Each structure stands twice: as C-alpha cells, then as structure tokens.
Amino acid sequence: MQKYMDFINKTVPKVLTQVDRDRHSPTYGCCDRNFWHLKIRDFSSAILQQTGLSIALLTTVPYPGNVFYGREDVKDWARASVYYWEKIQLKDGSFNEYYPFEHGFPPTAFSLYSSCETYKRLNMDEPKLTEAFSRTGKYLASHRETEAYNQEMASITALYSLYTITKENWVLSAVNRKLLLLLEVQSEDGFFPEYGGADIGYLSVFFDMMAEYYWMSRDERVLKPLEKILSFLLFFIHPDRTAGGEYGSRNTTYFLPNGLEVMRQLGYPEAEAARDWLFEDADKTGFFMDSVDDRYCSHYLLHSFLRALEKEIQGGATCTEKVVLPFHAGKSTYFSDAGFWSHSEWIERGIPVYMIVGARKxxxxxxxxxxxxxxxxxxxxxxxxxxxxxxxxxxxxxYIVKQKGNSLTVSGHFNLVTLKVGSPFLHLGLRAVAFVAGNKIIRFLKKKIILVDKHTDIAFRRKITFQDGVLQIEDEIESPKPVCLEGADSPSVRHVASGKFFSISDLCFHDCKSYGNSKKFYIKKKYDCQSGRFIENEELK
Structure with missing residues (x-):
C-alpha cells in the first residue's frame, strides 16, 4: 500500500492545480489549465478530463492520510469535470485533444471511461450525461484504432463501463465485436503493437485497460492474453528499478501499476515481484516516474495508481511464492516479433549484468x-x-536481424527524419484542414511526424556480442558520399507525446562524439562489466 501512496501523495497537488475549482467560473470542472487559467489555448483538451476520475477516487478510497476522503466539496469538483466533459463534446460524440475539430480517438476513448467511472462512483443520476455517454459510445462502436492498440483497448473498457450504466445490448455487442478483432493482433511474444512494434510504457497502458476490463466483466477470454503480456513485460523491468525506454517503438519510460495489481490479486506471484521492485523507491528523489509531466499525471497515470491502491485495500492478497525477475535469471532471450534481445550474466557472486537490445531500432x-x-x-x-x-x-x-547465442547482427539503411517546428501559419492551416476534414487530419499528421519511413543511401551493419561480462559492438557504415557521422544521444526523433521525459539514464555514459567526414567507417567498442572500463578502437576506411 505504501508504495502506491508515496507516489499518489506527491502527485495529487500538481494534478488538482490543473482543475478549475471555482464554482462560479464558466469553465468550472475544466481540467486543462492552459485553457481555463493561462489562456494560451483557445479550446480545452478533453483527454485531461480524466482528472475527474482521479478526484472521485481520492474521495472514495480510504487510505491513511487521505485528506480528501468523503469530502463533498471535492466530490463536487469531480462531478463538475463530468458536466464540463459533456459541455465540450462534439456533435458526433467525439472530442478534441490537440486541435479544434479534431475528433480524436484517444480523448474520446479515455475520457468516456473516466467519465463513466466517475459517474458511477459518485452515484450521479443525470439523463443529460447518460445521453452524452451513449453518443460517445456510438462513436467508439463505429471506429477502430489500428496503430496504437492501447487506445483501442481503452475504447473497449470505456464501452463496457458504459454498459454497466445503460445495460443496452448494442453496447455489449460493440464490446464483443471490437474485442474479438483486438485479440487477433497479439503477437507470439505477448505484446500488442504500438506503431509497428513493442513499447513498454504503452503496453503497460494496454495492460491496465485490459486488466480493468477483466476486473469489471470477469470475461475469461482476456485472461490468457493478460498472462502473455505479463510474461513479456517482466523482461523489461531493469535492475535500477526503471522500465522501458529507447529500445521500444515509442521510447516510453513509465509503467502504469494497475495491470500488475489486478494480476497480483488474481494470484500471480511474478506480478507482485514486478510491482515490489518497480515501485520500491516511490518515496525517494529520483523515482523513475517523477519525471512524468503534469499532462500525463492528469491523463491516465494518477488514476492508475489510485485504482491499484483501491484493489490492494479491498483485496489484500499476498503471494508467498518468491519469483526471480528475468534480469536475475542468467540467461539470454530473444523476442523475434519485437526484435528485443535480453541477456543476463553473473560476472561475480550476487552481481548480475543485464543488457537489452532493440534490434528493430x-x-x-x-x-x-x-x-x-x-x-x-x-x-x-x-x-x-x-x-x-x-x-x-x-x-x-x-532492418535485417539475426540473433544466435551470445550475438546479434542488424543491418539496414539510415532513415531520414525532418524535425518539425510549429508556427502560427502552420497551426492556422492545420485548423482549416481539421475544420473541413475532421479526424482525417490525425492520419495526415501521423504520416508526417510519426510514421516517417524514408530510407537514405547510407548503409549500416551492427554486430553486438556479449560474453563473459564483456560487451563488444562492431559497426560498419558506408555512404556513397562523405558524411559527418555522430553518435546518437538518447532522445529519439520519433514524435511521442509521452516521450522524452528526463531520466537519470540521460546522464549515463553513451557515445555522442563526432567521427569526422568519410564515406566508410568501422567503429569497434568494448565495455568490460567487471572493471567498468570502456575501450574504443575507431578506424576510418
């Protein structure tokens, strides 16, 4: 319990700051501070209305030191968030997140879930709201998300939450139809795709939503998929109590706890081991999720912690079986669909070394x-x-990937990416397009800043070998014209809204040097885990 409470207690004040709590304000209940207070936006981002569920949970989950528990004035803030959600709903039941007239899928799915759950928890009874819920439900029933599957799972969970309110058969039919299509997508490795690959942070969001769906529905069709997700995620929990990162398709470095807590309550000891390891330092400076920005704390992060805490209080399950996490296992595992290679070795008694490689990156x-x-x-x-x-x-x-034993080889071509900079004219144009084309603008933007696959004529080949505590990297780069080669730093150039949070690993040693101008490069690096010695032998051909 304490692990969750530590993070909740230090996060709640900055999340409540995002909410318009003035009952006489025309934007009472709005959770987008940039709109209602700072006036730097001219519309409210609906996805932030999820804060209402966090507030409702604060008033209904009795944990030690919870000064918000049972307070009617705080419940009024949560109720106001649902009324404001209805106020900003578009005619077709969808919502905006980044642009006016956007009709975005994520704000529609996540905000329906949070609004329905807030409505139920606070025993609200308002036909105007249930009508709004149904409009949004019909929108989600007729739309699918097939690039970022965490959003599609959120839509299913939202629809089921709506079903528990309305008991209408069309809602349950939509849940079943969407769920059957979704379950076909799970890879043999265990993940559900995020823009062409596996991503740990967003898979934890998917895990949270699917686990919550099971918790509400007890639909046994999702138990095996949940088990496969859990087994996969365990490999990407790190010895330094962090998870995910640059090797994932979307580079995320956070981990929602609710999925782990549901599996723990169902008797999975590995879920308890993962939870205890990841959140042990929640009260300390440098906890890996302290860098998550206010937007994503207001988004799904805080209410995931609160829902996990609620389940722990109500269930109180404790697993007696002890489980060793993969980084302690002393073995090598390659996930061919994800292109992830995890390798664990014991270089001396009690001290494992652990490596994770993202071959598809x-x-x-x-x-x-x-x-x-x-x-x-x-x-x-x-x-x-x-x-x-x-x-x-x-x-x-x-990319061509070959993994065998203690080595992995990946080859391909550099991708060319153009980093976009916003401007008043660009935003004016985007708004005009959104007004005419609606949610088609999202597909356009994804192609421009997320799904950019443009190969250059610069070829590379990388071979990674890890044996007896020594990591060796051999790189060959060849270009038809001389190029100035530089080592890349940690921030990925792919646009991810919940990416680029600061991590202590940003300060970790990695190669950002310039290798000069040439057509061909051969670069060899070694890292001795026993001594901590780094050796580089650079040779220009």
Whole structure:
C-alpha cells in the first residue's frame, strides 16, 4: 500500500492545480489549465478530463492520510469535470485533444471511461450525461484504432463501463465485436503493437485497460492474453528499478501499476515481484516516474495508481511464492516479433549484468550492472542541417536481424527524419484542414511526424556480442558520399507525446562524439562489466 501512496501523495497537488475549482467560473470542472487559467489555448483538451476520475477516487478510497476522503466539496469538483466533459463534446460524440475539430480517438476513448467511472462512483443520476455517454459510445462502436492498440483497448473498457450504466445490448455487442478483432493482433511474444512494434510504457497502458476490463466483466477470454503480456513485460523491468525506454517503438519510460495489481490479486506471484521492485523507491528523489509531466499525471497515470491502491485495500492478497525477475535469471532471450534481445550474466557472486537490445531500432542498447545503468548506445546520426537528420535508431521493419547465442547482427539503411517546428501559419492551416476534414487530419499528421519511413543511401551493419561480462559492438557504415557521422544521444526523433521525459539514464555514459567526414567507417567498442572500463578502437576506411 505504501508504495502506491508515496507516489499518489506527491502527485495529487500538481494534478488538482490543473482543475478549475471555482464554482462560479464558466469553465468550472475544466481540467486543462492552459485553457481555463493561462489562456494560451483557445479550446480545452478533453483527454485531461480524466482528472475527474482521479478526484472521485481520492474521495472514495480510504487510505491513511487521505485528506480528501468523503469530502463533498471535492466530490463536487469531480462531478463538475463530468458536466464540463459533456459541455465540450462534439456533435458526433467525439472530442478534441490537440486541435479544434479534431475528433480524436484517444480523448474520446479515455475520457468516456473516466467519465463513466466517475459517474458511477459518485452515484450521479443525470439523463443529460447518460445521453452524452451513449453518443460517445456510438462513436467508439463505429471506429477502430489500428496503430496504437492501447487506445483501442481503452475504447473497449470505456464501452463496457458504459454498459454497466445503460445495460443496452448494442453496447455489449460493440464490446464483443471490437474485442474479438483486438485479440487477433497479439503477437507470439505477448505484446500488442504500438506503431509497428513493442513499447513498454504503452503496453503497460494496454495492460491496465485490459486488466480493468477483466476486473469489471470477469470475461475469461482476456485472461490468457493478460498472462502473455505479463510474461513479456517482466523482461523489461531493469535492475535500477526503471522500465522501458529507447529500445521500444515509442521510447516510453513509465509503467502504469494497475495491470500488475489486478494480476497480483488474481494470484500471480511474478506480478507482485514486478510491482515490489518497480515501485520500491516511490518515496525517494529520483523515482523513475517523477519525471512524468503534469499532462500525463492528469491523463491516465494518477488514476492508475489510485485504482491499484483501491484493489490492494479491498483485496489484500499476498503471494508467498518468491519469483526471480528475468534480469536475475542468467540467461539470454530473444523476442523475434519485437526484435528485443535480453541477456543476463553473473560476472561475480550476487552481481548480475543485464543488457537489452532493440534490434528493430537499429541495435540500440542499455546495459546494467551493480543495480544501475552503466552504459548505453543509441546508434548514429548524420545531421544535414535545417532539422533534417538521418538516424539508425528508427523503428524499421525492414532492418535485417539475426540473433544466435551470445550475438546479434542488424543491418539496414539510415532513415531520414525532418524535425518539425510549429508556427502560427502552420497551426492556422492545420485548423482549416481539421475544420473541413475532421479526424482525417490525425492520419495526415501521423504520416508526417510519426510514421516517417524514408530510407537514405547510407548503409549500416551492427554486430553486438556479449560474453563473459564483456560487451563488444562492431559497426560498419558506408555512404556513397562523405558524411559527418555522430553518435546518437538518447532522445529519439520519433514524435511521442509521452516521450522524452528526463531520466537519470540521460546522464549515463553513451557515445555522442563526432567521427569526422568519410564515406566508410568501422567503429569497434568494448565495455568490460567487471572493471567498468570502456575501450574504443575507431578506424576510418
């Protein structure tokens, strides 16, 4: 219980600050501070209305030191958030997140779930709201998300929450139809795709939503998928009590707890082991989720912690079986669908070293020893100027990957990415397009800033070997024209709204040096985990 409470207690004040709590304000209940208070936006981002569920949970979950429990004035804030949600609903039942007239899928799915749950928890009874819920439900029933599957799972959970209110058969039919299509997508590795690959943070969101759906419905069709997700996620919990990162398709570095708590309550000891390890330092400076920004704390993060805490209080299950997490296992595992290679070795008694490689990201890797991250390598960049960068660390299904024993080889071509900068004219144009085309603007923007697969003529080949506590990286880069090669740093150039949160690993040693101008490069690096010694032997051909 304490693990959840520590994070909740330090996060609640900054989340409540985002809410318009003035009952005489025309935006009473709005959870977008940039709109109602700072006036730097001209519409409210509906996805932030999820804060209402966090407030409702604060008033109904009795944990030690909860000064909000049972307070009617605080419940009024939560109720106001649902009324404001109804106020900003578009005619077709959808909502905006980033642009007016956007008709976005994520704000529609996540905010319906949170609004329905708030409505139920506070025993609200308002036909106007249930009519609004049904409009949004019909929108979700007729739309699917097939790139970011955490959003599709959220829509299913939201629809089921709506069903518990209305008991209408069309809602349950939509849940079943969408769920059957969703379950077909799970990979053999256990993950559900996020923009062409596996991503740990967003998979934890999916895990949360699917586990919550099971908790409400007891639908046994999702138990095996939940088990597979759990088994997969365990490999990407790190010795330094962090999870995920640059090797994932969307680079996320957070982990929602509710999925783990549901599985723990169902008697899975590995879920308890993962929970206890990840959230042990929640009360300390440097806890890995302290860098999550206010937006995502207001989004799904805080209410995931509160829902997990509620289940622990109500259930109180404790697993007696002790489980060793994969980084302690002393073995090598390759996930071929995800392109993830995890490798654990014991270099001396009681001290494991653990490496994770993202092969589909060009062989980016993170290395851990003595309970902390000791080394990282994120590939290479060529900077063409004016925001154009060629990179190896791009999620690319065309990379050729071969993994055998203690080595992995990946080869392919650098991808060219143009970093976008906003401007008044650009935003004016986007709004005009959104007014005419509605949610088609989302597909356009995804192609421009997320799903950018443009190969250059610069080829690379990387070989990674790990044996007897020594990591060796051999890179060959060849270009028809001379290029200035640089080591890449940790921030990915793929746009991810919940990415680029600061992490202590940003300070970890990794190669950002310039290798000069040439057509061919051969770069060899070694890291000795026993001594902590790094050796580089650079050779220009």
């Amino acid at each position: 060009g062989g980016v890797l993170k290395l851990y020893g003595k309970g902390e991250q000791v080394f990282a390598d994120f590939g290479y960049r060529v900077n063409y100027g004016k925001g154009k960068i060629a990179v190896t660390n791009w999620q690319d299904p065309s």
